[in-house]
Amino acid sequence: MSERTAAAADADASSQSDDDPTQTEVTSGATAVVRALENAGVETAFGVQGGAIMPIYDALYHSDIRHVTMAHEQGAAHAADAYGVVRGDPGVCLATSGPGATNLVTGIADANMDSDAMLALTGQVPSDMVGSDAFQETDTTGVTAPITKHNYFASSPDTVGDTVGEAFALAAEGRPGPTLVDLPKDTSLGETDREPGEARPPETCRPRTDPDDAQVEAAARAIEQAEKPLLLFGGGVVKGNATDVARNFATEHQIPVVTTMPGIGAMPEDDELCLSWAGMHGTGYANMAITHTDCLIAIGTRFDDRLTGGIDTFAPEAEVVHVDIDPAEISKNIHADYPVVGDAGTAIERIGAEMEHSPDAREWREQCLVWKDEYPMDYAAPEDEPLKPQFVVEALDEATPDETIVTSGVGQHQMWAAQYWTFREPRRWVSSHGLGTMGYGLPSAIGARLAADDDETVVCVDGDASFLMTIQELSVAVREDLDITIAILNNEYIGMVRQWQDAFFEGRRMAAGYEWCPQFDKLAEAFGARGWTVDSYDEVADAIEEALAYDGPSVIDFHVDPAENVYPMVSSGAPNGKFALSEDQL
Amino acid sequence: MSDKEVGLQGPAPEERPHPEGRRNSQGIRIDPEAESEPERRRTVFSAIVEDEPGVLSRVAGLAARRQFNIESLTVGPTTVDGHSRITMVVEEPDPGIDQIEKQIAKLKPVISIGELDDDAVRAELVLLKVRGEDPDKVHAITEMYDGTTLDAGPETITVQLTGDERKIDDAVDAFRRFGIIEIARTGQTALAHGAKKTVPGEEPGTSGEPTKPTTNTQ
Numbered sequence: 001m002s003e004r005t006a007a008a009a010d011a012d013a014s015s016q017s018d019d020d021p022t023q024t025e026v027t028s029g030a031t032a033v034v035r036a037l038e039n040a041g042v043e044t045a046f047g048v049q050g051g052a053i054m055p056i057y058d059a060l061y062h063s064d065i066r067h068v069t070m071a072h073e074q075g076a077a078h079a080a081d082a083y084g085v086v087r088g089d090p091g092v093c094l095a096t097s098g099p100g101a102t103n104l105v106t107g108i109a110d111a112n113m114d115s116d117a118m119l120a121l122t123g124q125v126p127s128d129m130v131g132s133d134a135f136q137e138t139d140t141t142g143v144t145a146p147i148t149k150h151n152y153f154a155s156s157p158d159t160v161g162d163t164v165g166e167a168f169a170l171a172a173e174g175r176p177g178p179t180l181v182d183l184p185k186d187t188s189l190g191e192t193d194r195e196p197g198e199a200r201p202p203e204t205c206r207p208r209t210d211p212d213d214a215q216v217e218a219a220a221r222a223i224e225q226a227e228k229p230l231l232l233f234g235g236g237v238v239k240g241n242a243t244d245v246a247r248n249f250a251t252e253h254q255i256p257v258v259t260t261m262p263g264i265g266a267m268p269e270d271d272e273l274c275l276s277w278a279g280m281h282g283t284g285y286a287n288m289a290i291t292h293t294d295c296l297i298a299i300g301t302r303f304d305d306r307l308t309g310g311i312d313t314f315a316p317e318a319e320v321v322h323v324d325i326d327p328a329e330i331s332k333n334i335h336a337d338y339p340v341v342g343d344a345g346t347a348i349e350r351i352g353a354e355m356e357h358s359p360d361a362r363e364w365r366e367q368c369l370v371w372k373d374e375y376p377m378d379y380a381a382p383e384d385e386p387l388k389p390q391f392v393v394e395a396l397d398e399a400t401p402d403e404t405i406v407t408s409g410v411g412q413h414q415m416w417a418a419q420y421w422t423f424r425e426p427r428r429w430v431s432s433h434g435l436g437t438m439g440y441g442l443p444s445a446i447g448a449r450l451a452a453d454d455d456e457t458v459v460c461v462d463g464d465a466s467f468l469m470t471i472q473e474l475s476v477a478v479r480e481d482l483d484i485t486i487a488i489l490n491n492e493y494i495g496m497v498r499q500w501q502d503a504f505f506e507g508r509r510m511a512a513g514y515e516w517c518p519q520f521d522k523l524a525e526a527f528g529a530r531g532w533t534v535d536s537y538d539e540v541a542d543a544i545e546e547a548l549a550y551d552g553p554s555v556i557d558f559h560v561d562p563a564e565n566v567y568p569m570v571s572s573g574a575p576n577g578k579f580a581l582s583e584d585q586l
Numbered sequence: 587m588s589d590k591e592v593g594l595q596g597p598a599p600e601e602r603p604h605p606e607g608r609r610n611s612q613g614i615r616i617d618p619e620a621e622s623e624p625e626r627r628r629t630v631f632s633a634i635v636e637d638e639p640g641v642l643s644r645v646a647g648l649a650a651r652r653q654f655n656i657e658s659l660t661v662g663p664t665t666v667d668g669h670s671r672i673t674m675v676v677e678e679p680d681p682g683i684d685q686i687e688k689q690i691a692k693l694k695p696v697i698s699i700g701e702l703d704d705d706a707v708r709a710e711l712v713l714l715k716v717r718g719e720d721p722d723k724v725h726a727i728t729e730m731y732d733g734t735t736l737d738a739g740p741e742t743i744t745v746q747l748t749g750d751e752r753k754i755d756d757a758v759d760a761f762r763r764f765g766i767i768e769i770a771r772t773g774q775t776a777l778a779h780g781a782k783k784t785v786p787g788e789e790p791g792t793s794g795e796p797t798k799p800t801t802n803t804q
Contacts (some may be wrong), residue, residue, distance in 0.1 A: 020604070135588055141640065142640075142643075145640070145643070145644060145647055146648075146651050147618030153640075170694070201701075202798045203799050204696060204697050205692075206799065263730045282593070291605065292603075311613050312611075313606050314609060316608055316609060317607045326692070328689050331684065334613035335612060335614040335615070344758060374596045374597065375595070375596035376594075377594075378594060379593045379594070380591055380592055380593035382591055417785070567594055568594060575604065577599075577602060577604055578604070579599070580599060581593075581594040581598070582593075585599055
C-alpha cells in the first residue's frame with residue numbers, strides 16, 4: 001500500500017469507527033468470494049453482469065463494495081488496472097464467462113505487460129458442463145494463462161474464498177501483475193460456511209526482497225568508480241514505492257536520472273538532475289546520456305525494445321547495474337554486469353549504505369546539462385499553421401494543479417502528453433506502455449478518478465481514433481457523475497500510423513484516415529456529458545477553463561494540425577544516439 | 587496565441603559523437619572486431635512441481651511462447667504426494683538456458699527447478715516395432731542392447747530398449763535394417779549423480795519430505 005493510500009485508509013478507519021463496513025456472511029461460494037474481497041480491503045470493483053457471474057453479483061448486492069458497471073468488459077479491466085496504478089494495490093474487475101472473459105483479455109494483457117496488480121474474476125459454466133462447448137463457455141484459464149502471473153479454476157465452494165484471497169495477494173506480491181480466478185457456477189452457488197482464511201501469496205511465489213550482500217557490494221564498487229554514471233528509473237521504482245529512496249540516492253550522489261515511460265514521475269521532471277524519459281520518442285538529452293554513460297544503474301525496468309532501440313548499440317559503453325525484484329528480468333534483454341535481485345527501495349538503500357563515496361562525475365553532469373541546452377524539447381507553432389497538439393498539452397498542464405493525474409490512449413497524443421506534460425510525482429501518469437492499447441484512456445480515467453481523492457484533478461489526453469475505441473464508457477462517467485476532463489487531440493488520423501506511412505511507406509496512407517470521425521462535442525452532449533470544439537489557439541484557454549470548472553465528465557475536441565509528427569524519434573532497431581529531430585533525419 | 591517558429595534543434599545524427607562499443611544479440615558487450623554469438627548447448631532441467639491440473643501445459647506453453655527450444659519433456663510422480671517431477675532437455679545458448687530456468691521458476695506450481703550436471707544419470711525408453719521376418723536376428727540385436735521383446739508375431743516384433751540418448755540412437759540405427767514400422771520414445775528422464783540433489787531444496791532419500799521452494803538471486 002502506498003503512503004498516500006495508507007494515510008487515506010487511516011482517515012477512513014477513524015471516520016468509520018462507528019460504521020465499520022459490513023462483512024458478508026458466508027453461506028455459499030459466491031459469498032465467500034465477496035468476503036475474501038472485503039477482507040482484502042477492496043472498496044471498488046469494475047465489471048459487467050452476465051449469466052455465469054450472476055451469483056457473485058447477487059452476493060455483492062449486500063456488500064459495501066462499490067461496484068461500477070462498465071459498458072464493456074475491456075473497460076472494466078482498464079478501469080481496474082488504472083485504479084490499481086493510482087492506489088498502489090490491486091484493482092478488481094469482474095466479467096461473465098465466454099465473451100465477458102474474452103473481452104477482459106486485452107485489459108489483462110495490458111496489465112501484464114505493465115506489471116500492474118489486478119485481480120480478474122470470471123464466471124464459468126457449471127463444472128459438469130466444462131468441456132462440452134456449453135453456452136458462453138470459453139477455456140478462460142487456458143486463454144489467460146500466458147497473460148497472467150497465475151490463474152485459478154475454483155473447483156470448490158469451501159476453498160474458493162481462500163483462492164480469491166491468494167490471487168489478490170499474489171497480484172501485489174513481488175513484481176506485480178494480473179491474476180484471475182475462474183468461478184464455475186456450481187462453485188459460486190454451492191453451499192459453504194467456511195470463511196476465507198488470511199490471504200497469503202503462494203509459498204512458491206515469494207520473491208527475494210533483501211538483496212544478496214555480495215551483489216550489493218559489487219554494485220556499490222561499480223557505481224563509486226563510474227565517471228559517467230546514469231540512473232535509469234523504471235516502473236519498478238514507482239510500483240515498489242521506492243520513489244523517495246531513489247530520489248534521495250540520485251540527489252545525494254548527484255547522479256543524473258533518466259526514466260522509462262512507466263517510470264515517469266519517479267524523479268521530478270523539473271529537477272536539474274532529471275533528463276526525462278529515454279527511448280523511441282524520449283528526449284534527445286536522455287538518449288544522449290544513455291548512449292554515453294559508462295555505468296547504467298537500471299532499477300525496475302525490463303529493457304523494452306522501445307527503450308533500448310537496437311540492442312547492439314544500447315548503452316554500448318556502459319557496465320550495467322540492474323536492480324530488479326524479478327530475477328528473470330536480469331540479463332533477459334541486456335546483460336547485467338552487476339545484478340542486484342531485490343526490492344527496489346531496499347536495494348537502493350543497501351547500495352547507498354555500502355558506497356564509501358559518490359562517483360566523481362562533475363564533468364559528466366555538466367555534459368548532461370549541455371545536452372539539455374543542445375536538444376531542447378520544443379515544437380514550432382507558426383501562426384499560419386493549424387493548432388499544435390503540443391500547445392494543448394502545455395496549456396492543460398498549466399491550467400491544472402501539479403498533482404493532476406493524466407491518463408492517455410495510445411499513439412501520437414500519448415507521446416505528446418508524455419513529452420510536454422511536466423510530471424513531478426509518481427502514480428500521476430497512467431498509460432498503456434507495453435501493450436500499447438488504443439482505447440485505454442477513457443476507461444483508465446474512470447478507474448483513476450475513483451481511486452483519486454476528490455480534490456485531485458483527472459485529465460484524459462486522448463486521440464480521435466483511441467477515443468472511438470472505448471467511447472461507450474462515457475456513459476459510465478455520466479452515470480457515476482465523474483469529474484473527468486477529456487482532451488481529444490483530434491487530427492483525423494490514426495496519427496502514429498500516418499506518421500510511419502509517410503516516413504517508411506512512401507506516404508501510402510492506407511486505412512489511417514479518420515476524417516469521418518463524429519462530432520465529439522455533440523456526441524458528448526448526447527451521452528449527457530459536456531462538449532466543446534476548439535479550432536484555434538484563441539479558444540484553447542477558455543475551453544480548458546470551462547471544462548475543468550464543470551463538475552462532471554467533459555470532452556474538448558481539439559482540432560489539431562493533422563500534419564504534426566512526433567519527434568525526436570529513434571527508428572525501430574536504430575541506436576538511441578541517432579534520434580531524428582525531423583523526418584529527413586530518419 | 588502561439589507564434590513559435592523554431593521546433594526541435596540540435597546537431598543532426600551524423601554530427602553527434604557515437605561510441606564504438608557494441609553488444610551481441612544477448613545484450614552482452616563485445617569487442618566489435620571479434621563478432622561472436624554464444625553457441626548452443628544441450629542440457630537437462632529437472633523441476634519439482636505441484637501436481638495440479640494444467641501444470642504440464644503451463645510449462646509447455648511458456649516454452650512455446652518464449653521460443654525455448656525443448657527437445658523432450660517428461661513428467662511423473664515423486665515420493666511426495668501431490669508433487670511431480672518434470673524433466674526437460676533443452677538446447678539453447680547459455681543466456682537462453684538461464685532464461686528458461688528463471689521463467690519456469692516463476693510459474694506458481696513450480697516449487698523448484700535445477701539444471702543437472704554433466705555427470706547426471708539419464709535414461710529414456712523406446713518401443714520399436716519392426717518387421718517379423720527375421721526373428722533370430724532381431725533377437726540378437728535386442729540382446730546386444732539389453733532390450734526385451736514385448737510382442738512377437740509372424741508379421742511384427744516389438745522390443746523395448748532403455749538407456750541414455752546415445753545408446754537409444756545407436757540401437758534405433760541398428761534396427762533400421764529390419765524395417766522399423768513404428769517407434770515410440772519417452773524422452774529423457776534424469777537424476778543427479780550420487781548423493782547430489784537433483785533439484786535445489788529437494789530432500790534426498792525416501793523421507794517423503796516435500797521439496798522446499800527456493801528463490802533465485804541472479
